[in-house]
Amino acid sequence: FVRAIQASNVLVSGMNGLGCECAKNVLLGGVKSLTIHDTKPCSMTDLSAHFFLTEQDVGKNRAEACMAKLQELNNSVVVKTMTSELKAESCKGFSVVVVVDMGLEEAVVINNFCRGQSPPIKFIRVDVRGAAGSIFADFGPGFVVTDTNGENPHSGIVKHITNANPAVVTVPDDEQVEFGVGEWVTFKGVEGMSEINGGKPVKVTDTKMYNFTIDLDTSKYNKYERKSMNTYGTVMEHKMPKELQCRSLQESMESPDFSMDPSGMGGMWDFDKFGRAGLLHLCFLALDDYRKAHGGALPGLQDGGAADEMVKLVHEAKKRTKSEEEVDEGLVKKFSRTADAVLAPMCSIFGGIVGQEVAKAVSQKHHPVYQFVYLDTFEVLGEYEGGSADEYKGMGNRYDAQVAVLGRTMQKKMGDLKYFMVGCGALGCELFKNFAMMGVACGEQGMITVTDDDVIEKSNLSRQFLFRNFNVGQSKSVAATNAVKGMNGAIKIDARQDRVSPATESVYDDAFWEGLDGVVNALDNVKARQYVDQRCVFFGKSLLESGTMGTKCNVQCVIPHRTINYGGRKDPETKEAPECALHNFPHNINHCLSLGRSEFVGMFETQAGQASQYLEKGDGFVSEMSSKIWSEG
Structure with missing residues (x-):
């Protein structure tokens, strides 16, 4: 896995905020080389999401302006820039090509070239348009995934196996089934029914809590029996390679078939919005038609005429692709009115996914996106119709793209927020960066209090991107504050090194908690999370809770009197410690x-x-x- 990544050469074309997010994640992943490409100059609107550009960079080529800061993230990776027009032949020699903010016609040419290479160059197209985003991934025909989940193989004890077709395997009452439908297993040490031993994989076709069904006829096998009360056979997961037949960008856009997704998700990542993936596909397809008709220009922010045109184009795209999706014209208009805005939180989401997909593409480990991801957060949008035009009018600063989506009132509220961030590791760095880009605590009344009693170690540098080699040994909260202020000098931060616990309730007293608008956790252990949760419940404060463990993550938004709190559910201690728990004195x-x-x-x-x-x-x-x-x- 690591060797494959370290031998890969990656191209990221389009260095807006989303492109920078993708490049940052690829760099931290430790590829051999990264080439960033762009022909456009930096503008003030780029600063709404681009954390490595400042007002002094306006007018400079975006790739050249952020190259030095990207290189600082990982000196082991060779970072290069390309500022000439991107031609298909320019992609030769790369392992993966990621294109950002690229029109469909140009992207099709690049994709077809990548597919035609031997071996195929992996291709990813990603876009963020206001409160919506999309990813298309084509890893070529016959792409083989050697390990679909990256987990250690599950194993279990065999309590009983039926003589039936298909056979049912039962596990002890104190050991729940960990295998999933479609996985393969082998048996060892089974007594009586010895024919099932020998290592030949069989497929799991159904699972229950304490038994599972396998695709095997055991009706003529010997009867399962145990020679003693203390002897059991064992069943072990067998990793099977999986071959994916990826379709080209052109074919997939014009004839989408979400039912082909082997994960069963059908391009949908938000199960609260069934059918939304199909409609967003039409929106992005219509957006390409709009750009083609308008010389590459996007619909204007809050442009009602452009929104009406987009509705017509969506209906035309539906007819052309023979889609059966119901068109929500109000949603299409929201998509159109905000399509020219690139927002930091959306970049963070989609840049994170792309970074992971690049690793999957070169390592062939973990099941990749197949082949679309569509996600939207239209819930955050206000209603434009009947509202004041000035509410969404830009103010000539770095937040104009966000104002066009959320409005001036919301922007002022975010600027005046008083927030408490507990922990400043990998998650804290990402949250801090997003706060700075969004303008959180950048107003007259705003303040972010951040605390972390840990210091920076070398092992942190590959994940906690606000820190550099010269920060090793420094306080995480102080170093992160300095880095974030370099991204947005208007942000107001009080950096502390006190652990949040019963022992520091004289520091974080009642007056402190009562003065907060909300709390965000960036912690690495359950005990600390539970304590912060208890304080939030007591003082009636909202809590943004999240955590990571390898490639897994969780998010919980706790709203007082509306949602269950973090401690409302039992959260077992993790079996393995997060890497960010490495301290000056390792204690386990x-x-x-x-x-x-x-x-x-x-x-x-x-x-x-x-x-x-x-x-x-x-x-x-x-x-x-x-x-x-x-x-x-």
Whole structure:
């Protein structure tokens, strides 16, 4: 997995806020090289989502302006820029090509070129349009996934197997079935029914809590029996490679078939909006038609005439693609009125998914997107019709794109928020960055209080993107504050190093909690989450709760008197510690293993990589490192 990523060369074309988010995640993943491409100059509207551009960069090429800051994220990755027009032949030699904000006609040409290579170049097209976004992934015909979930193989004890067709396998009452439908299993040590042993995989066709059905006829096998009360056979998950037949962009856009999605999700990622994927597909297809008819221009923000035209184009796209989706014209108009806005939270979501898909594409591990992702957050939009035009009119600053979507009133409210962020690790860095881009606590009354009693370790740098080598040993909350203020100098932050616990209730007293508008957790353990949750319940404060564990994540929005609180459900302690729990003094076996791995990487991977770059670049590498040391000092 790691070797495949480290040998890959990735191209990201289109360095708006979304493109930068994709590039940042690819860099932190540790690819061999990253080439960022753009022909457009930076504008003030880019600053609504682009965390590596400032007002001083307006007018400069976006790729060139953010290249140095991207390189700082990972010195082991070679970062290059490309500013000429992107032609299909330019993609040769790359493992993965990611295109952002690219029209359909141009994207089709690039995609067809990528599919025609041997082996095929993996292709991803991603767009964020206001409160909606889309991803299309084409990893070529016959793409093989060697491990669909990346989990350690499940295993279980066999209590009984029926002599039937199909056979039913029962597990003990204290051990629930962990296998899923479609997975394959093998048996070992089964007594009596010895024919089932031998390692030949059989498919799981149905599962219950304490038994599962396999695609095997055991009616003529010997009867299952145990020679003693303490002997059981075992069943083990068998990882089977899976071949995916990806269709081209052109075919998929004009003849979408969401039923082909082997995950059964059909392009839908929000199960509260059945059928929405099909309608959003028509919206994005109509948007390409609109841009083609208007010289590449997008519908104007809050432009009613353009919205009416988009409705007609959606109906035409429905007819052309023989879609049976019901067209919600009000939703289409919302899509059109906000399509020219790129918002930081949407970039964070879609850039995160793309970063993960790039890793899947080159490693063939974990089931990739097949082939569409559509997601919207139209719930945040106000009603334009009958409202004041000035409410959504830009103010000539970095928040204009967001104002056009959410309105001036909402922008002012976010600017005056008083928020408490507990923890400043990997999640905290991402949240902090989004707050700065959105203008949270950037008003006269606003303030974000952030606390983290931990200091920065080398092992943090691959995930906690606000930190650099020169920050090692510094307070996380202080270093993150300095980094975020470099992104948006208007943000107001009170950085602290106190642990939030009963022992610090004199620091975080009643007056402190009562003065808050809300709390966001960025913690790495259940006990701390539960304590913060208890304080939020007591003081009636909203809580944004989230957590990660490898490629898994969870989010919970707690609203007082409306939703269940975090402690309302039993959350078991995790079996493995998150990597961000590595401290100055590792206090359990997982921390020690993580520390050992970090030291190994530093001595035998990072330093070796730098030596390789020195041999390749010579004095140029010395100059680069000298300038970094000077700027860090």
